[in-house]
Amino acid sequence: MSAGIAPARAREAALLGLGAVTLTLGAGSVLLLLGGYDPAAAGAAMLRGSVGSWNTFVSITLVRSVPLLFAGLAVALAFRAGVWNIGAEGQLYAGAVGGVWVALTFTGLPSPLLVPAVLVASGLAGGLWALVPTLMRLRLGIGEVITTILMNFVGIYMAAWMVHGPLQEQRGVFPQTDRIIEAARLPALIPGTRLHIGFGLALVIAAVLAVMLRRSRFGFQIRAVGASPEAAAVAGRINPARVVFISFLASGAIAGLAGGAEVSGLTYALYEDLSDGWGYTAIAVALLGGLRPGGVVVTAIFFGALQAGAGAMQRDAGIPSAWVDVVEALVILAVLGLDRVRAARAATSTVEGGA
């Protein structure tokens, strides 16, 4: 609904948003107090554990943000094209399997070849995982929301089967693959930290997507098809099916990189439960980032910080994991409230307004 709103109403909305922020944070503090925990200590631990020092920020927050960054960009790209890819989770697992398979198989390759091969394989695997819902949408007209959700579950079980079966570590006892060799591991982006070049790759992809969406012809076609397939076809003579096909597969590939970067940059082996629903969190990341690559970078780092802070809250403030989840949820809700404030302010200060 693009409706410019009158300044008075925008102010009301802004107040409402501020009220929501205050209420959520207040509710969080009261809940923590009731649970017998110190909200101030919790908040301090959260901040210290996420942005307390440069090393913390780089080695924990940014590291945590990498899979969200890839998956968030994947979701943003798809959504911009009007493709409701809820399947980043499955594509991530497929990418992890593809990447780890190459890393374990082509051990003779030198690192400058093997590392790119691992990433390419994870991208291909993620794209392949997206192919099924893509074809079901384009050939059979079946909405991708359901097919991608189902493919998520299949992907998770496929990865589980891999670590119990074909890709299980040599001795065949633990549900994990062998560790991948050094040559297959992503080098550090900033020496002395845990941050690997996956982060850099994600930033590059974000930049490419940003330029593509804003400046390129194909990016314009993506936005047109996403905003109105009819107008794109009739007024723009664009073939929506082609645009959907390419952006869906590209989205799957980028989500696949999330899995590939995780195993080759961080865990060095494939395990079950590689992702904690990041493919779903990525949807929130993408939307909160306004479906803009730059926005996704910011929100992915924000969510990375949230997760980093959550770990520290448990370790340093003794707050149990369940409570940490509550705090996380409240922080997201508070940010939503702030977002409403921002939107309302934007509406008062621009011509177009538009929500």
Add this chain to the structure above:
Amino acid sequence: MSDPLVRLRGVQRRFGRVQALAGADLDLRAGEVHGVLGANGAGKSTLFNVLGGLLAPDAGSVEIEGAQIALGSPRDAWSRGIGLVHQHFTLVPALSVRENLALGLRGRSLAEISRVVEATMERTGLRVPLEASVSAIGVGDRQRTEILKTLLRDPKVLVLDEPTAVLTPEEVDGLFDLLRELASEGRAVALVAHKLDEVLAVSDRLTVLRAGRTVLTTERVGATERALVAAMVGGGVADEIALGVHRMSLKPEVPALDPSTVVARLSGVTGDRLSNAALEVRAGEVLGVAGVEGNGQHELALVLAGRVRPATGGAQVPDEVAFIPQDRRTEGLVSDFDLTENIALALSRLDRFGAGPLMPWSGLAEEAERIRIRFDVTAPSVATLAGALSGGNQQRVIIGRELALGAQMLVAENPTRGLDVAAAAYVHGELARLAAEGLAIVLVSTDLDEVLGLSNRVVVMTRGRIVEVPKNERTREGVGALMLTGRSQAG
């Protein structure tokens, strides 16, 4: 004289930086039909959206039957007896016509509603296919459904925002009879329309808005078209041509039947509302296509414009065809795109903006600005979202864009629908000029005056077939008969 049913005073409303209403006044009296005029973007729809409870005014007062009130929602307005037929359809496409009619009528059983619907259709002569899904019916049926939906609630004040654009001449006549009858029952009726003759024919009083202000309110008696147009466009700009062109009769000669001038040719095109359709379009002619909504004109337009490939039959059309589609809000424009982007939608393909993988944004923005000024689009800048434009201004953007395409052929469906008088005149003038320069133009329109006034040749579509109208039958009556029977009176 009794108190007016509705008294609007000093109504102001701003959208971001656009002051849509800057102090508009309007009285609607019981028993009158009140015509409301104004150029595109003057604020007519905004004013009635305030009365309908959809928009809250920033300042000013709304009085109904002498009592000052604040309308919080359309529901409030309904309950005060205000019925609004919107300029843009407010129907639910996925629901049936019957369901749309019943929507919001709480407290009556569905059977009871059905009885009232039947009775109202009977009384008003507005017939709609009740069981059809709204997504499957044409704009004419949609317009009738909108009007019926409002009448079902038995409003004391009935407001119709440009209801006539998509109706056939007979239906317009029927609607006006109905409006007069409703007024005579003691209701107040307000009507927004751009065709002065229509408005003058039905109204008792007239109000003109300009740039968000009421600039003239007058009795019908004594009002001249010229004075009204002067009030609408402000001062001396209104001249005879602005009025004359609208009802002109160009009747240029048919260009020579030279096969080399054939720009597009259809033969035996069948499928999707077209049956064995055959047609030739030649350079330099305006080919008028008349017909009752839903007889295949839209499908024909899509095939001619190269947007749809026919299932069977041959269609030779140029690579690039300028196209003004029927539904500007879904097919013509992307509401969430700004003007530059909407213009880029069609024009970025052109070589003159340069090749390569990047969008030539600077050239496109200049072109957009040129179109905005040339077609006098009321928008603060080319960075305005298309969805925020008034209906007429949206149409101007599309026309400007398609004409800039420089194609060999233009297919236009109801190109002046929603345009104010001056703009419609301008577009008609452009079409005539471009045809004279050699452009092939297919003009699909429900406005018979427009078809007859501009076309060199006229065809009629009935049930997917194309019948050419003989020269001597190119009159309202002749074409009207053909539209209904599919047969020419002579043949």
Add this chain to the structure above:
Amino acid sequence: ETESTFRAALLTSGPVSDAGWYAGAYDGLLLLEDSLGASVSHQQTATPAEFDEAFIAYASSGYDIIFAHGNEYQDAAIRAGEQFPDVTIIVSGGGRVSANVVPLIFRLEEGSYLAGMAAAYMTESKVVGMVGGVAIPPAQGTFVAFEAGVHAVDPEIEVLEVFTGDWNDVAAAKEATVAQLSRGADVIIHNLDAASFAVFQAVREVVDDGAVAYAVGMNSDQNAVAPDVILGSAVIRIADAFLATAQLWQDGRVGGAPIYASTEQGVIDFVFNPALVDRVPAEAVDHIARTKQAIRAGEIEIPRVIFVEGEDEGR
């Protein structure tokens, strides 16, 4: 203010409120606090991405001993062990050993072997079942031993096995149990976390319908959970094992070799449900008690899944 003697941390991959595997570890951590005056901290990790991070965080902020309660931590533990030579990491069920990274192996097979014997004595249908969560080596090990225990009593008995893929999915566990009951099984052992309740519930439902069937508890003493249907439990006293390990570590005797926790220390056990034990033939009770002694004395070899790198046959 008492100066704490040392700092201990616990990592788990699941909630400690499961009244089972993770709860036992958390109890162990609290026991270290109470008995040894340790200052303690716990983190629940959700993904492998957090493993290194958690180890580094604990090691670099001065924790002395880290209990990583699951084999999934083993690779990250080795890495952290190299980076922080002063810290000691105990990996429950782990498979890799270094100077300061040590697997703590629970010989739960010994308990589940005894449970298998009990099941064999009680089954009338000569079919018994096993319902597992995720097929990790320790879980598979308990099932292998259970089957061996069953066959030690009666080699003719059929043993069914099913994994639901999820330690906590109660619906899946319930259906898996029902499927086995429907195939005639009348004694069901599980290796699950929170979902184990669904196994008891499923058994209870057929018992309420008049059938004779039993469930066997696992990991902790679950006899009180469903006293009407649980025959007995194969128990790990995890907290005791943690305490014993911490004491070993205080004595400087931890490093370079796995630590085994078994019936020998009383960490592993099989305990009959006192509410139902009178239904068990005296001969069976006696046989199981004798077998327990024999295992303790190392006279009986319990089949098990060997998963520690370079593990020998000894203990």
Add this chain to the structure above:
Amino acid sequence: MSQVELTLFLESAVRLGIPLALAAMGETITERSGVINIGLEGSIIAGALGGALGALAFEGAGLGVMSGAMAGMLVGLVFAAFAIGLGADQIITGTAVTIGGLGMTGAIYQARFGATGTELSLPTLAPVAIPVLSEIPLVGSALFAQAPTAYFAYLMAPIAWYLLFKTAWGLELRATGEAPAAAEAAGVRVRLVRLVATLFGGAMAGIAGAHLALAHAGTFAENMSAGKGFIAIAVVVLGRWNPILVLFAALFFGAASALQFFLQALAFALAYQIFLAIPNMQTLAALAGWVGKSRAPAALALPWEPHR
């Protein structure tokens, strides 16, 4: 499969399908109003805890189910406050509500029963065999010897269908989900309708959770909802946003899930992870086979603010 096994398989299919049916039926109504509540998982887990605590407090499973419904609705209210009240993005709100629901239930459970949890023994919802009907060969016991919540689901399907397609309220609801601007122009209170639909969805998800706790497990465990909220959302699509078809879709998914355990129990020599993926793959195949083009409500997930 033998006759007996087939019967048992069908029973198991229905048992597994019921919680999905309850949650998906509620979500159907919610989505029909234009709101996609992916916080459903949060309502389910809240319903499970609410059901367990209620059953303990009131010493009865029936009141436990009521408490579960209330708890699910409460979570739905939090979702609605942001997604409908503030007009915040529904997907982000739903994500937060899922995380918060899972966390809050864990926190409450630990506060009530201690950090390491307890071995709860709850009054359970025992299956009730309906005379005559449950005697029907093969399907009788599967359908009519179930927990009372199953009968509630059977009843709700036609009731929800009737409400949705045959009443003025249902018409307003569908219009709201298809074209809120048009609905508002016709006098419908869009946000009120959406609020009611969301609360209904939350309550149904709560009942699904209570069913898990009281009819399935006889206890509460953290995270016991195990992703059922997401599957329920898929079931809504499979059932084409039609409560009756949704019931069948849920039973279909239940059957596919039941099959995996029977295949495993029959000791097919396949890795069990492949069995676990079967229901999802079967559903994909079913979609390819029969659903064809079904369309979501046009305004699904779009926030709505009155023009004003």
